[in-house]
Amino acid sequence: MVPLIVLKDVIRDYNGKVRALDRVSLEICPGEWVAVMGASGSGKTTLLNMIAALDQPSSGLLLVDGIDLVSLTEEDRARFRREKVGLIFQQFHLVPYLTALENVMLAQYFHSMADSDEAAQALGLVGLEDRAAHLPSELSGGEQQRVCIARALINEPKIILADEPTGNLDAKNEDVVMGIFQDLHRAGHTLLFVTHDPHIGGQADRIIELNHGRLLPATSHAEGEPPVRALRDIA
Amino acid sequence: MKSMFWRILSGSLSRRKGRIAASVGAIALGVSLVVASVSLHQGIRGKVAEELKNYGANLVLLPANGTAPFLKEKDIGNLAVQGVKDRLIAHAPFLYQVVKIQGRDVVLAGTRFAAVKTVSPWWQVEGSWPEGKEAALVGLNVASKLGLRRGDRISAAYKASRMTFTVSGFLRTGGPEEHQIFVDLEASQLLTGRHGLLSAVLVSARAEGALDETAAFLRRTWPEADVRTLWQVARAEEALLSRIEVFLMSVSVIILFASGLGVFATMTTAALERKVEVALMRALGAGENRIAFIFACEALAIGLVGGMAGFALGFLFAEAISLSVFGSFIFPSLISAPTGLAVGIGVALFSSLSVVRKVARTATAAVLKGE
Ligand SMILES: Nc1ncnc2c1ncn2[C@@H]1O[C@H](COP(=O)(O)OP(=O)(O)OP(=O)(O)O)[C@@H](O)[C@H]1O
Ligand SMILES: [Mg+2]
Numbered sequence: 128m129v130p131l132i133v134l135k136d137v138i139r140d141y142n143g144k145v146r147a148l149d150r151v152s153l154e155i156c157p158g159e160w161v162a163v164m165g166a167s168g169s170g171k172t173t174l175l176n177m178i179a180a181l182d183q184p185s186s187g188l189l190l191v192d193g194i195d196l197v198s199l200t201e202e203d204r205a206r207f208r209r210e211k212v213g214l215i216f217q218q219f220h221l222v223p224y225l226t227a228l229e230n231v232m233l234a235q236y237f238h239s240m241a242d243s244d245e246a247a248q249a250l251g252l253v254g255l256e257d258r259a260a261h262l263p264s265e266l267s268g269g270e271q272q273r274v275c276i277a278r279a280l281i282n283e284p285k286i287i288l289a290d291e292p293t294g295n296l297d298a299k300n301e302d303v304v305m306g307i308f309q310d311l312h313r314a315g316h317t318l319l320f321v322t323h324d325p326h327i328g329g330q331a332d333r334i335i336e337l338n339h340g341r342l343l344p345a346t347s348h349a350e351g352e353p354p355v356r357a358l359r360d361i362a
Numbered sequence: 363m364k365s366m367f368w369r370i371l372s373g374s375l376s377r378r379k380g381r382i383a384a385s386v387g388a389i390a391l392g393v394s395l396v397v398a399s400v401s402l403h404q405g406i407r408g409k410v411a412e413e414l415k416n417y418g419a420n421l422v423l424l425p426a427n428g429t430a431p432f433l434k435e436k437d438i439g440n441l442a443v444q445g446v447k448d449r450l451i452a453h454a455p456f457l458y459q460v461v462k463i464q465g466r467d468v469v470l471a472g473t474r475f476a477a478v479k480t481v482s483p484w485w486q487v488e489g490s491w492p493e494g495k496e497a498a499l500v501g502l503n504v505a506s507k508l509g510l511r512r513g514d515r516i517s518a519a520y521k522a523s524r525m526t527f528t529v530s531g532f533l534r535t536g537g538p539e540e541h542q543i544f545v546d547l548e549a550s551q552l553l554t555g556r557h558g559l560l561s562a563v564l565v566s567a568r569a570e571g572a573l574d575e576t577a578a579f580l581r582r583t584w585p586e587a588d589v590r591t592l593w594q595v596a597r598a599e600e601a602l603l604s605r606i607e608v609f610l611m612s613v614s615v616i617i618l619f620a621s622g623l624g625v626f627a628t629m630t631t632a633a634l635e636r637k638v639e640v641a642l643m644r645a646l647g648a649g650e651n652r653i654a655f656i657f658a659c660e661a662l663a664i665g666l667v668g669g670m671a672g673f674a675l676g677f678l679f680a681e682a683i684s685l686s687v688f689g690s691f692i693f694p695s696l697i698s699a700p701t702g703l704a705v706g707i708g709v710a711l712f713s714s715l716s717v718v719r720k721v722a723r724t725a726t727a728a729v730l731k732g733e
Contacts, residue, residue: 181645182727194615201722202650209647220642220730229369237648241366262377278646 130154131286132178137187139173140341147173148184149340158317160308162328165199165337170319172217174337175288178319179212180204192285209238213279215289217321219271220265227274228259238282243326251276254303268295276304280311287311289320293327305330368714370656375663381632386668388628389706391674392621396680397702400618401680403610405692409684410606417639419454419564420599425588432457432531433587434560440584449576451566452480455547458561459554462519464508468540472550475499477671481564485539487533495549498527501540505532516543518553525553563587573600597713622705629661629713640721641729657718661710669706673699 132155139148149171155161163171175184180196180203189196192211200205206212213234221230231246237243250259253273263271272295279287292308293301305327312318322328336343364372369588375382414663425433440446441453461470472510475491489512492499500510514529527545551557567576569577643653677694684692721729 176727179645181730182725197424201644201656201726203726205647207647209644214645216645218730220638220645221638222373222642225370226373229366229373232366232369234368234646235648236366237643237652240617263505281368330477356581 128156131157131159131192132149132319133188133190134177135188137177137184137189139170139182140179141183142324146340148177150187151337151340151342153342155317155319157317158312158315159333160312160331161320162331163319163321163336164323164325164328164334169337170340172290173340174330175319175321178286179214179288180207181214210253211281211285213284213287215272215275215279215287215320216340217290217294219263219268220272221271221278223263225294226260226262227255227266229272230263230274231278234278234281246277246281249281250274252280252307253277254300269297269300272296273300273304276307280307284316286317286319289318292323293322293324303325327344366663367602367659368658371659371663374443374660381635382664385629385664385710386634388625389665389668389710390672390675392625392677392709393669393702393706395617395621396614396705397673397676397698398679398683399614400599400698400701401677401692401695402651402683403614404497404608404695404697405684407603407607409688409692410603419566420573421565421567421590422590423563423565423580423584424590424594425561426586426588429586432556432561435558435560436605437584437639438560438563440587441563443583446576446579446583449568449579451568452477453563454478454481455560456562457500457550457554457556457559457563458542459520459550459556461553463543466508467505468504468508468518470520470550470553471539471542471544471549473520473544474547475492475544478544484535487531487535488534489529492530492545495546496527497530497545499531499533499544500529501533501535501542501544503540504543505529518543520554522551523555525549565658587656618701618705622709625709626713629710630717633657634718635715637717637721638732640718641726644722644726650718652713653722654718657714658711661714662707665707665710666703668710669703671703672706688717 131189131263132153134151134153137151138146139318140146149170151170151174163174165171173182177196178191179182180191180199182196184307191207194207196207217315221227222233222328226247227250228359231249232241235241235246247256247259250256255270255273255277256273258266258270261270264275266274272292276289276292279289289308293304296304301321308318318331320331328334367390371592423433425431435455438453438455441450454473459470459471460467462468463470478485479491487499488502498506498516500516504510508516511720512529512531514524514530517524517526527543527549533544551559567573577591580587580589608673640653640657644650676698680694680698684690
C-alpha cells in the first residue's frame with residue numbers, strides 16, 4: 128500500500144540549539160491509527176505540527192497524501208490543512224468570543240459552509256449539546272477539549288491529528304471520545320494521536336515512541352498491549 | 363439565520379467591549395485633534411483675512427494715461443462682473459477738484475461715505491459723518507486754516523458755479539485727507555459740471571492669493587483704468603497671511619502625525635493580542651484574504667464609529683477655541699471630516715491588517731505557541 132504520510136530523515140532545530148526532531152523517518156498508511164508516546168519535551172507536538180503543515184522541517188523529506196509539504200507556500204499550507212487535516216491542539220485554542228457552537232462552525236466556515244445544525248450534532252456527539260451557547264471561558268477544561276474534538280471532526284478530514292485529546296477527560300468522557308476515534312478508524316480516517324496513557328495508546332494499531340527527538344525502533348501492533356519500553360519510560 | 367461572518371463580527375464587537383471601547387476611544391481622540399486642527403487652520407485663516415479687511419484699500423484705480431482724464435462712473439459695473447466680484451471686499455469712488463473757499467484753493471473731494479467707511483476704516487471723524495448733499499466732512503488741517511467749527515456754512519466756488527455746505531464733522535487720518543474737504547459725490551459732480559465722472563476708485567481686495575492676479579483681472583475688465591497696488595498695505599497683508607499659513611500648516615501636520623501615531627500604537631497593541639487568534643484561523647485553514655476581510659470589516663466598524671465620534675468632538679473643540687479666541691464661531695471646514703475619517707479608518711485598517719499579514723507570513727505553529 129502507498130503510505131499516506133512519509134517522513135524521511137526529518138530534523139527540526141530550534142535556534143540551531145534545541146533539536147526537537149532528530150532524523151525521524153516514518154511511514155503511515157491510509158486508515159492507520161498511530162499513537163505517539165514519549166516523555167515531555169521528546170518532540171511529539173513538533174512531529175504532529177510537521178504533518179499538519181503548521182511547522183517546517185529544518186531538513187529532510189515530508190510527504191503527505193503525495194504533497195511535498197516542504198515546498199508549499201504559507202497560503203498553500205493553509206489550503207492543505209483546510210482540505211486534509213483535523214487538528215486537536217494540546218492547548219485547545221478556542222476563539223474566546225465565540226460560543227462552543229460557533230467555534231465548531233468556524234472550522235466549517237473556513238472549509239466550505241457553516242451549518243449550525245451539523246455543528247450542534249457534532250457537539251452532541253461529544254456530549255455537549257446543552258453547552259452549545261457557552262463561551263469557552265464558561266466551560267471546564269474537559270468541555271473545552273471536547274469542543275476542540277468536535278471542531279476537528281466536523282469537516283470529516285482524511286487525517287486527524289490529536290495532541291493528547293483525552294488529557295483532561297474523566298473516565299466516562301474518555302470512553303465517549305475513544306468510541307468516536309474507533310468509529311473514525313472504522314470509517315477509514317487516518318489517526319495520529321499523542322497520549323501519555325499506555326492503555327489509550329494500546330487501542331491504536333501501532334505505537335511509536337519518541338525519545339529526545341528520536342524515534343525508537345520498538346513499535347507494536349499488539350491490540351491493548353503497549354510495548355514494555357513505553358510503559359517503563361512513562362511510569 | 364445569522365451568517366458565520368456576522369457571528370464572528372458581532373461576537374468580537376460585543377464580547378470584547380473593553381478592547382473595542384479602548385480602540386474607539388483612541389481613534390475618537392486622534393480624529394478629534396485632526397478635525398480640530400484642520401478646522402481651526404481653515405477658520406483662523408478666514409478670520410485673519412477678515413480682520414485684515416480693516417487695513418482698508420490695497421488697490422487704486424486711476425484714469426489710464428492717454429485715455430480720458432476721468433473714469434466713467436457707469437464703468438464701476440466692471441467691478442461687479444464674474445471673477446472680479448468675489449475678489450473684492452469694497453470700493454469707493456472719488457472725484458477731486460481744486461475749488462475756492464473763502465478765497466483760498468482747497469481740494470474738494472466727492473465720494474460716497476457709506477463706501478468710504480469700509481475702504482478706509484481708519485478715518486476718525488470728530489462730530490458726525492455727513493448725511494445728504496449739503497453736508498461736508500472737513501480735514502482737520504483745512505478746518506484750522508479756515509477757522510471752521512461744526513455747523514458753519516462754507517461756500518465753494520468753481521468757475522461760474524457755487525455751492526454751500528454745512529460742516530458736519532472734522533476728519534483725522536494722519537494723511538493728505540486732512541488737507542481736503544469731503545462732500546457727497548453727486549454734489550461735487552454738480553458743482554464741477556462733471557456728471558458721471560470720477561478721478562479715482564479705491565478698492566479693498568482680498569489679500570489671500572496674489573493681489574497681482576486681481577489687479578491683472580481688473581485691467582482686463584476695465585481697460586480705461588490704470589490699476590495700481592498700494593504695496594505697503596498689500597505686502598504686509600500677504601506676508602502676514604502666508605506666515606500664519608505656514609505656522610498653521612506645520613501645527614496641523616504635527617498634530618496629524620502625533621494623533622496618527624497614538625491611534626496606531628493603541629490599535630497595534632489591540633491587534634497584536636489577537637495574533638494567536640489569527641494563527642488559529644490559519645491553522646483551521648483560512649486563507650489570508652479571508653481573515654484579512656474579517657479583520658478589515660471590524661477595523662472599519664471601529665474606525666467609522668471612532669471617526670464620527672472624533673469628528674463631533676473635534677468640531678466642538680474647534681468651536682470652543684474659536685469662541686474664546688475670536689469671540690465667534692468658525693465655519694466648519696469641509697475638508698476636516700474626510701481627513702479625520704481617513705486617519706481613523708486608515709490607521710485602524712493598517713494596524714489590524716499588518717498583524718494579519720505578519721501572522722500569515724510566519725510559521726503557524728510558532729504563533730500558536732504564543733511567540
Ligand atoms: N519554539 C521553540 N523554541 C525552542 N525550543 C522549542 C520550541 N518549541 C519546542 N521546543 C523544544 O523542542 C522540544 C520538543 O518540544 P515538543 O513541544 O514537541 O514536546 P512534546 O513532546 O510535545 O512535550 P509535551 O509532552 O510536554 O507536550 C522540547 O525540548 C522543547 O523545549
Ligand atoms: Mg506537546
